[in-house]
Amino acid sequence: MTETIPNLWPEQFHVDVQSPYAILSVQANLLGKVTRGILQGVVETESSKERVQHRLVVVAPAYNSYRHTLIVAIHQLNLPYPVEVRAEGLEAKEGESQSSEAQPDYPSANDDLEMQHLVSQALRSGRTKATIASLISKSNDAKTPFLSHTNGTANQLIEKL
Amino acid sequence: MNRDLRALIASAVVERDVDILLLAECGVTDDEMSIALSTATGKVYSALSEDSDKVRIFTRLNVASWTKRQSDPVRARMAIWSVEAGRPPGILLAVAHLVDRRNASEGEQAMLAVELGKEIDRAEMSIGHERTLLVGDLNMNPFEDGVTGSLGLHAVMTMRIAERRARTVQGTQRKFFYNPMWGLLGDRTVGAPGTFYHRKPGVIDVFWHMVDQVLLRPDLMASVHDLEILDHIDEVNLLTAQAGIPSRTVASDHLPLAFRLEL
Numbered sequence: 001m002t003e004t005i006p007n008l009w010p011e012q013f014h015v016d017v018q019s020p021y022a023i024l025s026v027q028a029n030l031l032g033k034v035t036r037g038i039l040q041g042v043v044e045t046e047s048s049k050e051r052v053q054h055r056l057v058v059v060a061p062a063y064n065s066y067r068h069t070l071i072v073a074i075h076q077l078n079l080p081y082p083v084e085v086r087a088e089g090l091e092a093k094e095g096e097s098q099s100s101e102a103q104p105d106y107p108s109a110n111d112d113l114e115m116q117h118l119v120s121q122a123l124r125s126g127r128t129k130a131t132i133a134s135l136i137s138k139s140n141d142a143k144t145p146f147l148s149h150t151n152g153t154a155n156q157l158i159e160k161l
Numbered sequence: 162m163n164r165d166l167r168a169l170i171a172s173a174v175v176e177r178d179v180d181i182l183l184l185a186e187c188g189v190t191d192d193e194m195s196i197a198l199s200t201a202t203g204k205v206y207s208a209l210s211e212d213s214d215k216v217r218i219f220t221r222l223n224v225a226s227w228t229k230r231q232s233d234p235v236r237a238r239m240a241i242w243s244v245e246a247g248r249p250p251g252i253l254l255a256v257a258h259l260v261d262r263r264n265a266s267e268g269e270q271a272m273l274a275v276e277l278g279k280e281i282d283r284a285e286m287s288i289g290h291e292r293t294l295l296v297g298d299l300n301m302n303p304f305e306d307g308v309t310g311s312l313g314l315h316a317v318m319t320m321r322i323a324e325r326r327a328r329t330v331q332g333t334q335r336k337f338f339y340n341p342m343w344g345l346l347g348d349r350t351v352g353a354p355g356t357f358y359h360r361k362p363g364v365i366d367v368f369w370h371m372v373d374q375v376l377l378r379p380d381l382m383a384s385v386h387d388l389e390i391l392d393h394i395d396e397v398n399l400l401t402a403q404a405g406i407p408s409r410t411v412a413s414d415h416l417p418l419a420f421r422l423e424l
Contacts (some may be wrong), residue, residue, distance in 0.1 A: 039235070046266035046275045055276070064243075065287035069233035084421075086235045 018112040020073045020083045024056045038139050042139040052077055082108040083115055087122035099147050164188040169412055171201035173394045177419055182219040185258040185298050213237040215258040230284045239277050241284045247424020250290045255281050257297035274307030278314050295376040296367050302371050303342050316340035316376045323379050338376035341388055346371055352390040356416045358406040388420040
């Protein structure tokens, strides 16, 4: 009997599966490196009775420790996959007429490779680049305050010097 | 509300001499609202919010005295600002419009409350003071887990409890908020019994909900005065004539809150 039933499993399973938290943590740690220490990345986790969410947050220490959430990953408490990945640019284009209360639809990943693909898409998006550039710029201004003033004020400061 | 209520809102701002106006589901653009407020009051009101922010902020205070501390464009359910208002070091103002029960489970609502509580904690640690207030449509009542829970907003009903500042829960210090909205629940107080009326079929129904709230840290709780749920603006009744519940045709299904901070 068993000989007549084929192997219905996929050819092989990927066995070194990384969790959504691990994927976001690696990206968070890399942010300091790619921004030469100007920005930091952290992963914050909250959980309820049913679900867990991890947030990849960019922190700009020099700019009032400003915090900007880039990605939110949500999954069941005991099942890291599928994981819903929420980020600017990942929301579904359809259903834009939803009420302001309705949540837009975001894609889900069934394993770490799909998750990495979505995170990569989010981190390489124009919006993310703009956010990172803005926070670096604000941090640089904060380090050299007179440059952030209007020309008039900067001139006055220079004159005093 | 998502309706054009410029005239009515401008009347309220004139009537109460409002410095800071917070609107959720504003039906007009920030520019349109700013112009309406400035025209009605003769003072310049600036709009501070980013495009994605759910709660729109308008103020006649100096814009330079406002610093945003965080942003979350994915959901934009909350924003935290430090404001150089009153005596130094000023205040920390958190605004929120959390997701409602139709679009989220009770668990997800509580999770958002935990996130909001943590973000406020971090902002306080970063800025170095706790003169903090949280204002918004939390879409939860003062007695629900996300608002009362020590992992969430940890908002308690009396100043006496809140003045202890924090309590230790499972080895961790959890700061209190004082929630004065408890004092406005029901019909034995001045004003409407809640800010939102909703009937649902089922065994349990509280009918009136106090989802719009003001929470204050102990350092700021004695500063709040004249907190009220508005059921009139000028001569306009915001409630239906028969049932006495918020009238969507006149204004909104939520009633506005007004309060004064003595800083």
